[in-house]
Amino acid sequence: MEDFFEVKTVAEAWKTLCSYWTPAPLGVETLSLLESLGRVLAVEVRSREDLPPYSRATVDGYAVIAKDTFGASQALPSMLRVVGEIPMGKVPEIALSPGEAARISTGGVLPEQADACVMLEHTVLLEDGVVLVEKPVAPGENVVRKGEDIPRGQVVLAAGRVLGPYELGALAATGETSVPVVKKPTVAVISSGDEIVPAGTTPAPGEIRDINSYSLAASVIKALGTPVLLGISRDTYEDVRRFVEAGIDRAELVVISGGSSVGTKDVVLKVLSDLGPPGVVVHGVAVRPGKPVILAVCRGKPVFGLPGHPVSCLTAFDLFVLPAIVRAYRGTLGLGDESLTPGPSLGRAGLLRAPTGPLRTGMAPNSVTARLSRNLSSAPGREDHIRVKLREEEGVLWADPVLGKSGLISVMVNSDGEIVIPLEREGLRAGEEVVVKLTNPAFPFPV
Amino acid sequence: MEDFFEVKTVAEAWKTLCSYWTPAPLGVETLSLLESLGRVLAVEVRSREDLPPYSRATVDGYAVIAKDTFGASQALPSMLRVVGEIPMGKVPEIALSPGEAARISTGGVLPEQADACVMLEHTVLLEDGVVLVEKPVAPGENVVRKGEDIPRGQVVLAAGRVLGPYELGALAATGETSVPVVKKPTVAVISSGDEIVPAGTTPAPGEIRDINSYSLAASVIKALGTPVLLGISRDTYEDVRRFVEAGIDRAELVVISGGSSVGTKDVVLKVLSDLGPPGVVVHGVAVRPGKPVILAVCRGKPVFGLPGHPVSCLTAFDLFVLPAIVRAYRGTLGLGDESLTPGPSLGRAGLLRAPTGPLRTGMAPNSVTARLSRNLSSAPGREDHIRVKLREEEGVLWADPVLGKSGLISVMVNSDGEIVIPLEREGLRAGEEVVVKLTNPAFPFPV
DSSP states (O other), X not given: XXXXXXXXXXXXXXXHHHHHOOOXXXXXXXXXXXXXXXXXXXXXXXXXXXXXXXXXXXXXXXXXXXXXXXXXXXSSOEEEEEXXXXXXXXXXXXXXXXXXXXXXXTXXXXXXXXXXXXXXXXXXXXTXXXXXEOSOOOTTTTEEOTTSSBOTTOEXXXXXXXXXXXXXXXXXXXXXXXXXXXXXXXXXXXXXXXXXEXXXXXXXXXXXXXXXXXXXXXXXXXXXXXXXXXXXXXXXXXXXXXXXXXXXXXXXXXXXXXXXXXXXHHHHHHHHHHTOSSEEEEEOBSEETTTTXXXXXXXXXXXXXEOSSHHHHHHHIIIIIHHHHHHHHHHHTTOOOOOOOOSSSOTTGXXXXXXXXXXXXXXOOSEEEEEESSOEEOOTTOEEEEEXXXXXXXXXXXXXXXXXXXXXHHHHHHOOEEEEEOTTOSEXXXXXXXXXXXXXXXXXXXX | OOOTTSOBOHHHHHXXXXXXXXXXXXXXXXXXXXXXXXXXXXXXXXXXXXBSSSOEESSSEEEEOGGGGTXXXXXXXXXXXXXXXXXXXXXXXXXXXXXXXXXXXXXXXXXXXXXXXXXXXXXXXXXXXXXXXXXXXXXXXXXXXXXXXXXXXXXXXOTTOBOOHHHHHHHHXXXXXXXXXXXXXXXXXXXXXXXXXXXXXXXXXXXXXXXXXXXHHHHHHHTTOEEEEEEEEOSSHHHHHHHHHHHXXXXXXXXXXXXXXXXXXXXXXXXXXXXXXXXXXXEOBSEETTTTOEEEEETTEEEEEEOSSHHHHHHHIIIIIHHHHHHHHHHHTTOXXXXXXXXXXXXXXXXXXXXXXXXXXXXXXXXXXXXXXXXXXXXXXXXXXXXXXXXXXXXXEEEEEOOOSSOSHHHHHHOOEXXXXXXXXXXXXXTOEEEEEEOSXXXXXXX
């Protein structure tokens, strides 16, 4: 068993968790095309056909034999005989002979022998069924050839791709209307604390409403998981154990927030240790906020003890639970682990991993660069996450740290995102460029 | 009626549409807290209480009267008598007198007379119920005072805010578990073309599968609308009219794609003109792709004629339909029009509008800056949207234009986003910095 009292860096803590936890496959379900929006493709999709299946016009004009137009100009146009019009949605019965042309619309199928199209703008139709072509075309010009877009057998989408409008369009094009996607992992969400009451009630003096159940459940949904809300546990060994065991029974991952006070933390620690081996594998991470994070593996499932402070809780979620959800997806897809520094310091490079590759951790596409408006200090050997508000002034984007000593709700609603002071830095200087991870909603959603 | 044949800039086209279309209010529905995730708040939410309702400790340690600790040091600690422990979730029955302290945990309610907390680390508990305080605290230190976070009556969230995990947390904190949100606008989606067959079928020779119904429906969902899929219209006046009228009857906005061939375009144009006044208000926009866009207002509802080419169709959607959906939301909220250039050229500044303000158009938070890898030319007076693939090389992010002459599906799945050559530029130079709007899915979703 690990030494509980050695505080680890975020990367070490994550590595430790991974060494004790092998995610079970999440399974696959088949959905209709529109239902699959925002889900993770479970298999590689290859085209079963040549796309397009026939050579087609990409302009409105005339299908021609390119050679017939060579040397054509306004002064000396090629004269071609119009032998008919290609109907849309049908394979033409016409075949061209040299000197002939057929009227065609964008998307129309080229008649046999035709190898190019002349744009309508470069032609003059004479009344006697003859068209003057005033500009030459090369073979293949204004045409998309059979299989030129996607040849039969080519991979259209790789397994692990997150499905958005473009991906759905591609699946429709290849006739895939039933889409195998990875099942969403279930994540049990528990709030703990004798002072916590349900959000819908009026707290008695000294009590406070449950915030974390909702903000965590919403974060799980954002992370492509399904939250299982278990409610509020008292700060007793028996109650915490009952809730955590229910979580392990009902979900693939378990998150318990609260227990920031010494006594409660001890209870959670004891329960998670008793539910080993290995039980608790990390206790304490060199990150602020988030230091009291507990990572455990109980009966084969990862259990996350997160701080009770609502903002710290969400920061810790992004650091550990989000990558764990991605790891469960990747495990299902046989993609294996990545060399991962979860969460912070990805900067711009992290973006590259997102769009056309399979689902990966560490992606932070919803970020901007800004200038820090004041000096910030940090302890060396600790990673600090600081919430900031963005402000634009004369075309420069500034990040103002939100340092309210104790604001919980006000920080949640008035900050735009967070920046990271990396482990090896003792602070950041005013004017320095920082990457701001936006944490408030974006619109439109980049599904 | 407008001159149909005058090609407008994107901004002019948008302004023209707005001058003819006043969105009807979308209505409000009340959802449970978790259901409201990703929705638009319909009302301003003010706190009905002081938050916190009592002064609370923000550390584990001792509640004290600050004055008793002034001058304390390790060499000369203050000696305080421990009069009890504050239970979590209750208002303490203890009141401090000078020289007294009470054990308290993070979140505990301060006893009367106490005005600060000393961290446990700065104390030594003697066995006879006396605690040594080795560091002074100022009044208010390690305490969040009643109402300090959110005073009663203060606005917690403004109307129009998109609700994410932080916002849900804030609503839970203030006891708002039923959330009034704006109803989603319905958007009718029609594909047109004699050659188009349903995606689930095997196309006969010359036919192609319906792509746009799916990619447009997915785009509507992303844009917080509800798609109403009407299917595929033939290229006849009667059929197009029947579909568009059904769309107007069943939805708040209508989108019809296809009709890129001259004959079909004429049919859509005729139908939309006949369904006025005003009918067609814009025909042709100085943008590539997207030039043949038709904007119409029929029976008070906006109708968008989009190109049939799948990539052009989605570009045109982002330019006009997305801002129109936002305008419907803003109209419902009484927020009025913004000075808006829809879609392009927002760059980094556009980001600022997103997070804590109400829903706005023109937000493009899911974008990155990159260097263009080659020269691109454009016609002056036309805005060009070019799809790009991102590539990282030695820490530099490059945008490679995807210029395949005719690739449809391959462009959809192999590009990461798009860049814009603005109206007034004749091109972009290799090495120039460009803003890339990411169009493939991001993960985790910035809901």
